[in-house]
Amino acid sequence: MIQLIFFLSIGALLFAxxxxxxxxxxxPEGGSGALVEARQALSTLQAGLLPADMVKRIFxxxxxxxxxxxxxxxxxxxxxxxxxxxxxxxxxxVRAQIRSLRRFHRGSxxxxxxxxxxxxxxxxxxxxxxxxxxxxxxxxxxxxxxxxAPRMVGAMANAAARACKVSxxxxxxxxxxxxxxLNSRPAGRAAL
Amino acid sequence: MIASVVLxxxxxxxxxxxxxxxxxxxxxxxxxxxxxxxxxxxxxxxPYPGAEKFARFSGLMAFAAILCFALIAPRIFPQQSPGxxxxxxxxxxxxxxxxxxxxxxxxxxxxxxIGRNMKGMIMGYGLYVLTSLMSLAVRxxxxxxxxxxxxxxxPLSYDGSLxxxxxxxxSYCPNPSPDPNIxxxxxxxxxxxxxxxxIGAIRNYLRKAARA
Numbered sequence: 001m002i003q004l005i006f007f008l009s010i011g012a013l014l015f016a017x018x019x020x021x022x023x024x025x026x027x028p029e030g031g032s033g034a035l036v037e038a039r040q041a042l043s044t045l046q047a048g049l050l051p052a053d054m055v056k057r058i059f060x061x062x063x064x065x066x067x068x069x070x071x072x073x074x075x076x077x078x079x080x081x082x083x084x085x086x087x088x089x090x091x092x093x094v095r096a097q098i099r100s101l102r103r104f105h106r107g108s109x110x111x112x113x114x115x116x117x118x119x120x121x122x123x124x125x126x127x128x129x130x131x132x133x134x135x136x137x138x139x140x141x142x143x144x145x146x147x148x149a150p151r152m153v154g155a156m157a158n159a160a161a162r163a164c165k166v167s168x169x170x171x172x173x174x175x176x177x178x179x180x181x182l183n184s185r186p187a188g189r190a191a192l
Numbered sequence: 193m194i195a196s197v198v199l200x201x202x203x204x205x206x207x208x209x210x211x212x213x214x215x216x217x218x219x220x221x222x223x224x225x226x227x228x229x230x231x232x233x234x235x236x237x238x239p240y241p242g243a244e245k246f247a248r249f250s251g252l253m254a255f256a257a258i259l260c261f262a263l264i265a266p267r268i269f270p271q272q273s274p275g276x277x278x279x280x281x282x283x284x285x286x287x288x289x290x291x292x293x294x295x296x297x298x299x300x301x302x303x304x305x306i307g308r309n310m311k312g313m314i315m316g317y318g319l320y321v322l323t324s325l326m327s328l329a330v331r332x333x334x335x336x337x338x339x340x341x342x343x344x345x346x347p348l349s350y351d352g353s354l355x356x357x358x359x360x361x362x363s364y365c366p367n368p369s370p371d372p373n374i375x376x377x378x379x380x381x382x383x384x385x386x387x388x389x390x391i392g393a394i395r396n397y398l399r400k401a402a403r404a
Binding site for chain 2: 003004011020024107110113115117118121
């Protein structure tokens with residue numbers, strides 16, 4: 001019986017993937033459009049979403065302590081609603097930009113003959129964990145408000161740390177000279 | 193198709209000859225199936241060395257997993273494994289099914305565009321492998337009582353696959369070629385280095401936020 005279930009499970013997996021193939025559009029992915037998207041995602045993450053001031057402003061409780069101490073109930077509620085909305089927007093934006101980066105990374109990695117399959121697999125899992133943490137964070141902020149964040153952000157940080165570790169290993173071939181050379185290129189070519 | 197013609201002739205000459213020829217020919221078509229899978233792999237992934245490497249690695253891992261299962265399962269459940277020809281074919285079909293699954297997973301994961309010809313090849317052969325695997329698994333479990341269903345399902349799936357191939361391969365439709373703008377290793381390295389730094393930044397900022 002166990003053998004039957006095992007082989008039927010393999011069949012079910014194959015059926016699901018064939019079904020997805022049948023429904024898949026012929027739109028090519030990972031083209032120059034993805035490159036532009038990735039560049040935009042990078043600049044958005046670096047300049048707009050990840051600066052420490054921004055993250056601290058959204059997730060620390062100083063503003064809330066101040067409003068709670070001086071403002072009436074109605075203002076406090078309005079403040080909490082607005083801050084929750086901002087936190088949710090921040091998580092959504094980070095998730096969208098990471099997704100865009102991941103898509104472009106995959107679009108580039110497929111051409112790369114020196115790709116390390118084991119590390120690529122780990123990187124895929126780490127990216128998936130990071131996306132999962134983003135989703136969880138969003139759900140918890142939605143339910144518990146913006147200041148339920150520290151513990152949730154901690155989980156997300158762990159997933160990001162794993163992704164970072166694998167990414168560092170997969171990119172060990174890069175050295176300072178190469179990076180310097182790439183950074184000195186004109187903006188239109190390799191200004192990523 | 194050649195095997196089918198040979199079997200039809202054998203049946204017309206002598207039914208005993210048909211029964212003797214069935215399994216050797218079936219085994220021949222099964223081995224040919226692996227050739228089809230390799231051909232699909234080469235056609236679809238040839239312009240993408242990274243994805244091809246990943247697919248071969250994953251395929252080998254899947255093969256090793258199945259092999260381990262095939263070696264370990266009879267020791268755990270000795271009474272369930274008399275080792276018939278049907279079970280042998282089922283095991284080989286399951287490896288093919290996993291190869292097709294891995295190939296499709298790589299195609300989806302890396303967003304590799306495929307043309308109508310290759311899509312039809314994969315769909316047709318995938319459906320045939322799927323039906324064969326399912327019916328062989330049930331036949332191995334249920335015994336000869338399943339033969340009446342099997343006698344209908346097996347030829348139907350074969351004809352269905354041939355029909356899909358006929359439609360898909362009616363005219364030449366090459367796979368879309370990859371966008372040359374994206375195939376620069378420098379771009380990949382630049383992106384990867386920036387990805388690394390951005391993920392590092394995410395880690396630092398989020399840890400900072402977690403401590404806040």
